[in-house]
Amino acid sequence: MAPPKDYDSIPAFHDKLLRSKRILAVCGAGLSAASGLPTFRGAGGLWRNHDAIQLATPEAFGDDPGLVWLFYAYRRHMALQVQPNAGHHALAAFAKRNPDFLCLSQNVDNLHLRAHHPAPQLRLLHGSLFSLKCSRQPQCTWTDPYNDADPLCPSLAAAADDNDPTLLDASKPLAPIPTSALPHCPECQTGLQRPGVVWFGEPLDEAMLDDIEAWIAADVVDMVIVVGTSSVVYPAAGFAEDARTEGKTSVVTVNMERSVAGMREGDFMFTGDAASLLPELLK
C-alpha cells in the first residue's frame, strides 16, 4: 500500500505538530546509537557471542550471576563513557515547552536524565542500569535508586578496564567470578544485588503501566512519536497503537530503516539518525 500523502514532509509535520496538544513519545536503542551505544539488533545484539536477550533474563542470572553481572557492568561502563546526543536534548527541551508531552523509553542507559529530561514527563519502562535491587524480591525489598560506581566492585573491574581486550573477545575465556565476590544485598545479607532493569519474562512496574494507560485514556493523543525502536518488545511495542484515535492521532516514526507498512492517513515516516532528525522535527 502506498504511504499517505506528505508522509515524509517536514513542513506538513510541523503543521500537525502546531495543532497537536497531547503528544506521546516511545523511544528505543536507536535514540542512543549516535551517542555510541550499540543497539540490540545491531552489533550490540551479541556480547561475547551471548545473545543480549538471553542474558537479560532471571534464568541467566540464576545460572551464572558472574557472567550476567559482567555484561551489565560493561554496559554501565559504556553508558558512563558516552554523552546524551542532540536527540535526547531535543526531547528534553520539547518536554520543557510542552506540559502535555510524555516520553516513554525502553532505554536503560540513563541518557534521558543526563540530558535533563524532566522526570515527571519521562517513564523508564525497563528500569535503569544505574539502579540496584536485591535479587530476593519480593522477600527483600532493598533497592538503591542510583549507583554509578564503576566498577561496582573489585570482581567486576575487568568491565571497567578499556585496555582489557579479553572482555569482548569471545575466544578468550573469562575467569569465572565466585558468587561470594559479587555484590550482596546490604539489608538481607543473603541475596545478590542485581541491576534494576526489567528482564524478559518479568513484569513492568504495575503502577507505572497504570499511570501510562491512564494518561493515554485521559483524552485524545494527537501525536505519537516512535523513535529508534524495532517495536518487537512488549508491552512497549503496543503503546503507539493503544494511543491511536482513528483519524485524529498521527503516528510519527523516526528510524534509520524506512518502513511504510501499516501507515495510516496523517502518519509520518522520517528515515535517518534520530540525533539529527529530532532537533529538526521538534524545533
Ligand SMILES: CC(C)NC(=O)[C@H](Cc1c[nH]c2ccccc12)NC(=O)[C@H](CCCC/N=C(/NCCC(=O)O)S[C@H]1O[C@H](COP(=O)(O)OP(=O)(O)OC[C@H]2O[C@@H](n3cnc4c(N)ncnc43)[C@H](O)[C@@H]2O)[C@@H](O)[C@H]1O)NC(=O)OCc1ccccc1
Ligand atoms: C522479544 C519479545 C518478542 N519478547 C517480549 O516482548 C517479552 C514477552 C512478551 C510479552 N508480551 C508479548 C507479546 C507478544 C510477544 C512476546 C511478548 N516481553 C517481556 O518479557 C516483558 C519485559 C520486556 C522488557 C525486557 N527488558 C529489556 N531491557 C531491559 C534489560 C536490558 O536492557 O538488559 S528489553 C530491551 O530490548 C529492546 C530492544 O529493542 P529496541 O530498543 O527497539 O532496540 P533494537 O536494537 O531492537 O532496535 C533498534 C532500532 O533503532 C533503529 N536505529 C538504529 N540506529 C538508529 C539511529 N541512529 N537513529 C534512529 N533509529 C536507529 C533500528 O533500525 C531499529 O529499528 C528494548 O525494549 C530494550 O529495553 N515482560 C512481560 O511481558 O512480563 C509479562 C509478565 C506479566 C506478569 C508476570 C510475569 C511476566
